[in-house]
Amino acid sequence: MDINTLDLNTPTGLVSRTVTAKSDFVGTLAYSFELIPKTLSLGSNLRIINSTLTEQYNSLGIMLDLGINGRLAKNKFVYGMVLKNIGTPLSYRKKTAELLPIALQSAIAYKIAETMYYKLDTGLGIDWELNNRYRIGWGLEFTYRQMLALRAGYRYGNDLNNFNCGFG
Numbered sequence: 001m002d003i004n005t006l007d008l009n010t011p012t013g014l015v016s017r018t019v020t021a022k023s024d025f026v027g028t029l030a031y032s033f034e035l036i037p038k039t040l041s042l043g044s045n046l047r048i049i050n051s052t053l054t055e056q057y058n059s060l061g062i063m064l065d066l067g068i069n070g071r072l073a074k075n076k077f078v079y080g081m082v083l084k085n086i087g088t089p090l091s092y093r094k095k096t097a098e099l100l101p102i103a104l105q106s107a108i109a110y111k112i113a114e115t116m117y118y119k120l121d122t123g124l125g126i127d128w129e130l131n132n133r134y135r136i137g138w139g140l141e142f143t144y145r146q147m148l149a150l151r152a153g154y155r156y157g158n159d160l161n162n163f164n165c166g167f168g
Contacts, residue, residue, distance in 0.1 A: 025050045032067075041069045053092050063087035063100060081106040101129040119143040133157075 004022075032043030045065040052058050067082035082105050089097035107125035114120070120142050127135040139153030152165040 023052045039071055043067045043069070047087075049090065051090050051092075057092035059090040059092045059098075061088045061090045061100070076111045077108065078111075079106075079108045101131055101133070103127060103129045117145055 027048045029046045030043065032041055034041050044067065045063075047063040047065070049061040049063065050058070051061070063084075064086045065082055065084045066086070067080065069078070069080040071078050084103045084105065085100040086102060087100070089099045091097045105125065105127045107123060109121055109123035112120040112122060120140070122140050123138070125137045127137075135155060135157040137153055137155045139151060141149055141151045143149045148167065150165075150167050152163070154163050155161070
């Protein structure tokens with residue numbers, strides 16, 4: 001992923017060259033398994049991140065995500081939780097280190113109704129970064145004949161107080 005370009009100027013203000021401001025490469029290895037068949041699953045991601053600033057400062061980081069997913073009451077309730085970004089900081093210069101925010105994400109969904117023609121689900125999710133940033137979201141989804149889904153939701157926290165809707 002490349003993020004914009006940046007003009008590097010000489011002391012007199014002339015553009016000496018244009019560089020990519022930030023470039024990232026991420027490789028992911030994932031593994032999951034059912035601990036209790038059709039009831040409880042565990043999983044993890046191992047990510048290696050190579051990040052470059054202004055085409056001259058490089059950093060390598062290793063991150064781990066750990067997750068759990070469960071289903072209750074004949075799949076009417078589904079829940080999940082993941083602890084993200086456990087790992088090494090990105091360090092572009094020896095004196096600076098940039099930690100990726102360690103976050104705990106948790107969600108629960110409930111199947112309100114289901115027939116052969118439609119399905120109605122609701123869900124609640126919480127995303128809490130350990131630097132005290134948080135977001136809470138609630139949503140509703142109506143699916144007709146597995147062909148059309150109508151969605152609406154509300155997000156709250158850290159300047160995200162807004163209503164969203166969509167279809168697909």
